[in-house]
Amino acid sequence: MKIALIGYGKMGQAIEKIALDRGHEIVSIIDVSRDDSFDDDSFKSADVAIEFTRPEAAYSNYLKCFEANIPVVSGTTGWLDQLPEIEERCKNGEQTFFYASNFSLGVNIFFELNKQLARIMNKMSEYNVSMEEVHHTQKLDAPSGTAITLAEGIIENMDAKSNWKLYKEENSSDIAIKAIREGEVPGIHTIKYESPVDEIIIHHSAKSRHGFALGAVLAAEFAAQNKGFLSMNDLLNF
Ligand SMILES: NC(=O)C1=CN([C@@H]2O[C@H](COP(=O)(O)OP(=O)(O)OC[C@H]3O[C@@H](n4cnc5c(N)ncnc54)[C@H](OP(=O)(O)O)[C@@H]3O)[C@@H](O)[C@H]2O)C=CC1
Numbered sequence: 001m002k003i004a005l006i007g008y009g010k011m012g013q014a015i016e017k018i019a020l021d022r023g024h025e026i027v028s029i030i031d032v033s034r035d036d037s038f039d040d041d042s043f044k045s046a047d048v049a050i051e052f053t054r055p056e057a058a059y060s061n062y063l064k065c066f067e068a069n070i071p072v073v074s075g076t077t078g079w080l081d082q083l084p085e086i087e088e089r090c091k092n093g094e095q096t097f098f099y100a101s102n103f104s105l106g107v108n109i110f111f112e113l114n115k116q117l118a119r120i121m122n123k124m125s126e127y128n129v130s131m132e133e134v135h136h137t138q139k140l141d142a143p144s145g146t147a148i149t150l151a152e153g154i155i156e157n158m159d160a161k162s163n164w165k166l167y168k169e170e171n172s173s174d175i176a177i178k179a180i181r182e183g184e185v186p187g188i189h190t191i192k193y194e195s196p197v198d199e200i201i202i203h204h205s206a207k208s209r210h211g212f213a214l215g216a217v218l219a220a221e222f223a224a225q226n227k228g229f230l231s232m233n234d235l236l237n238f
């Protein structure tokens with residue numbers, strides 16, 4: 001499969017290694033620090049583009065892929081205000097777009113566990129739910145895309161919760177998400193239910209970026225064969 005990489009930072013480089021190991025070809029690398037462009041024939045020859053850049057760059061990159069009719073796998077977080085427009089462009093399989101706030105298999109299992117726990121806790125009014133995410137200091141967005149997906153999973157399943165917010169103070173009816181930036185942490189997400197007598201905690205910690213990058217390449221293989229707006233639920237059949 002011919003892959004175009006858009007963004008050649010920490011994730012772009014991790015994805016390149018795994019894609020090559022799986023027998024794919026990288027035909028174009030578009031990044032601030034490189035000369036390849038969306039106008040090149042090499043970019044237009046790609047079967048799929050994988051985009052990991054920064055929140056404010058992502059949407060216009062997706063449109064450039066759509067102009068060339070190239071399916072996009074998107075890992076960039078922090079741009080979701082524009083998601084409805086992308087979904088619209090994918091109606092009737094006109095364009096193909098695969099988005100995940102987190103491509104790792106472990107986190108996607110954790111997403112399901114989170115929803116199941118929220119369903120159980122729905123009737124347990126003595127417990128208050130809160131969340132913490134920890135990432136490396138270069139991360140631009142807060143809270144993480146993964147934390148937002150986790151909060152949405154709780155909101156879907158708990159009648160008492162309808163919003164999330166970045167943690168500032170205790171005693172809010174919203175789900176408070178504390179975002180911590182330290183060192184080189186690849187990504188840690190923790191959900192805590194606390195009552196006056198105990199705590200229930202579920203926790204996912206990534207040991208490296210390998211799981212995110214492998215999931216993105218698997219998603220690219222899937223997006224090259226399927227049409228429309230795609231997600232990890234389509235890939236994993238959860
Ligand atoms: N969904 C998932 O599983 C995961 C998502 N992410 C998300 O992916 C994104 C990228 O993460 P990461 O690789 O760690 O970030 P990095 O900063 O390491 O890499 C991003 C790269 O994109 C480049 N870039 C910036 N603007 C553009 C543009 N307009 N076109 C092309 N390239 C551009 C940057 O250049 P420069 O440095 O010069 O700006 C940089 O080289 C983040 O939003 C992060 O949250 C990360 C891990 C997993």
Ligand SMILES: O=C(O)C1=N[C@H](C(=O)O)C[C@H](O)C1
Nearest residue numbers: 077101102139144145146187
């Ligand atoms: O920026 C990162 O590094 C990560 N971003 C994603 C997010 O915002 O959830 C996924 C992962 O946690 C790493």
